[in-house]
Amino acid sequence: MAEPYTLLFQPILKSKVWGGRRLGRFGKPLPDDPNNMIGESWELADLAATSPTGGGGDPAHSQITNGPFAGQPIANATAAWKSDLLGDSIYMRECQKQHTETPAFPLLLKYLDASEHLSVQIHPSPAYAASHADAHLKTESWFILDAEPMGDHAPVIYKGLKPGTDEATLRKHIAEGTLAEVLISEPAIPGACHTLPSGTVHALGGGVLVAEVQTPSDTTFRLYDWTKEYGRAERALHIDQAIECTDFTDGTPPESLAAPDGATQSRVASTEFYTIDDTRPTDTPIHLPAGACTLLMTIAGSGRVVTEGRADTPLTVGTTALVPAAIAGITALESDEHLRVLVIGLA
Numbered sequence: 512m513a514e515p516y517t518l519l520f521q522p523i524l525k526s527k528v529w530g531g532r533r534l535g536r537f538g539k540p541l542p543d544d545p546n547n548m549i550g551e552s553w554e555l556a557d558l559a560a561t562s563p564t565g566g567g568g569d570p571a572h573s574q575i576t577n578g579p580f581a582g583q584p585i586a587n588a589t590a591a592w593k594s595d596l597l598g599d600s601i602y603m604r605e606c607q608k609q610h611t612e613t614p615a616f617p618l619l620l621k622y623l624d625a626s627e628h629l630s631v632q633i634h635p636s637p638a639y640a641a642s643h644a645d646a647h648l649k650t651e652s653w654f655i656l657d658a659e660p661m662g663d664h665a666p667v668i669y670k671g672l673k674p675g676t677d678e679a680t681l682r683k684h685i686a687e688g689t690l691a692e693v694l695i696s697e698p699a700i701p702g703a704c705h706t707l708p709s710g711t712v713h714a715l716g717g718g719v720l721v722a723e724v725q726t727p728s729d730t731t732f733r734l735y736d737w738t739k740e741y742g743r744a745e746r747a748l749h750i751d752q753a754i755e756c757t758d759f760t761d762g763t764p765p766e767s768l769a770a771p772d773g774a775t776q777s778r779v780a781s782t783e784f785y786t787i788d789d790t791r792p793t794d795t796p797i798h799l800p801a802g803a804c805t806l807l808m809t810i811a812g813s814g815r816v817v818t819e820g821r822a823d824t825p826l827t828v829g830t831t832a833l834v835p836a837a838i839a840g841i842t843a844l845e846s847d848e849h850l851r852v853l854v855i856g857l858a
Contacts, residue, residue, distance in 0.1 A: 513579035515595050515835035517816045517824040517842070518588060520573040522831075523553035528743055531626035533657065533720050537810075537829030539622070551623055554831035555806065557585050557616035558727055577824070585833075589613050595837035597804050601857050617857060618785055620808060620831060621723040623653075629715040630746070631669065631690055631735040634728065636710030636756040647728035648709040652780040652787055654853055656810055658699035659718040666699040666718040670707055674761045678754055681734075685750060690735040695763065703767040704779035704787060710756050711764050722808050724855055726784050732756060776854070788854040792846040799854070801840025806855035807832040814850030818842040826850065 522539055527550025535541045539552050556571040572584040580588050590613040594602035597614075605614035623629075634649035658666035669691070672681070676693045684690045694712065697705070699719045707713050712734065715721065732749035770777035770789040776797060780787035790797055792814060799805045807816070809830040816824040816832060819841040824832060826844075834842050844852060 512591050515592050515837040516578050516821055517818065517838075518575050518580065518585070518833040518835075519577045519824065520555055520585070520831055520833075521576050522829075523556060523571055523573065524549050525551040525553065527551060529625055529627040529629055529717070529741075531624040531720075533624045534622055534829075537622060538827060539829060548626065549624065551621050554620040554622065554808065555585070555616065555833065556619050556727070557589075558619070559615065585616055586613055588835075589616065592835055592837065596833075596835045598802055598836035598857065601804065601836075615727065617727060618806065618855070619725050619727040620806060620855070621725070622656075622721070622829075623715060623723055624720050625715045625717055627717045627741050628737045630733040630737070631694065631712065631714040632731050632733050633712050633753045633756050634709050634732070635730055636758065639752075639756045640709075645730075647726075647730045649726050649728040649730060650707065650709050650782055650784055651723055651725035652704055652706040652782070652785075653715065653721040653723055654704045654779065654787065654789070654810070655699050655701050655719060655721050657720040658701055661717045667696040667716040668699050668705060668719060669694040669696050669714040669716065670705060670711060670764045671695040671762075672712055672757070672759070674763075677759055678757075681754065681757070681759075682750070685735055688735075688739055697767065700767075700769070702789070703769045704789070705767045706765050706780050706782060708764065708782075710758055712753075712757060713764075722810060722853055724780070724785055724787055724808075724853070781858075783858055785858050786856045788856075790844065790852045790854045792844045792850055792852075796843035796845045797854075798843045799834055799839040800856065802836055803839050804836045804857050805834045805839050805842075807834065807844070808853040808855065809850070810853060811851035812846065812849035814844060814846040814848075814852075816842060817845050826852065 530550030
């Protein structure tokens with residue numbers, strides 16, 4: 512059996528009506544047809560099935576592209592390495608939670624390129640998920656990589672409802688096509704990270720490109736799909752389910768976080784499922800925490816994953832890597848040129 516090593520993955524590209532062509536900047540192999548708009552690149556996925564309203568209904572299993580496991584799904588590495596891949600506590604928890612000795616990987620990583628607004632949507636609230644076996648919680652974080660104005664409008668994201676919005680008001684604005692009037696909008700600023708707990712009404716605004724870290728679910732209920740604004744074909748809405756999941760108690764999502772100027776490593780998201788550190792190695796390598804499975808999304812520059820006694824793993828823009836827990840303590844990030852990495856840990 513191969514000893515644990517840093518894994519790289521083949522992206523899974525998904526065409527979307529709201530997609531664009533900017534993911535080519537992150538090394539993604541876009542289709543030759545310029546009209547084929549790619550909205551999502553699934554960087555690390557291990558889903559037995561996806562929702563028809565999200566991933567299209569098919570399974571999604573990332574394929575490893577390097578080393579002895581090249582050409583095989585991530586589940587094969589999990590089956591071989593077990594706690595050496597996930598870490599002792601995470602492996603035991605996921606085995607118990609999923610009732611298997613080869614648990615599916617507990618996070619889903621993506622890039623999203625929105626040339627138009629995404630649908631206003633919500634993922635199941637804890638109460639809804641508890642009473643619906645086919646609905647799954649989804650907490651997600653958007654790290655903004657690029658934000659281009661949409662005509663005369665500055666790029667924004669939408670997260671949460673304005674205070675005082677009740678169910679009747681929400682239904683009225685949906686029916687009238689004015690839902691944006693009761694959504695909280697925030698400027699989309701590159702370098703900021705927005706975390707959206709499950710049960711938060713939200714939408715990614717047009718012109719915004721993000722790296723997304725989320726729990727592995729794509730159960731999505733749409734409230735509004737901007738068909739009038741963009742001339743899109745109508746898609747199914749799920750208004751009753753979405754409203755059942757909506758918190759009308761004037762709670763607002765967490766504020767965005769961004770690394771201070773000059774910081775080499777700064778925590779920009781901390782949830783019960785994962786953490787995200789905006790990391791920029793300089794002259795000094797940044798060591799990964801021992802005993803912890805660590806994910807790396809390279810968002811700028813180039814560098815290397817350096818592990819004692821093993822060949823270096825190169826990092827370029829768009830590379831997503833998994834450093835197994837067994838080698839994390841003898842592994843560091845080194846910069847070749849302006850390396851910037853989102854370092855994601857399992858919680």
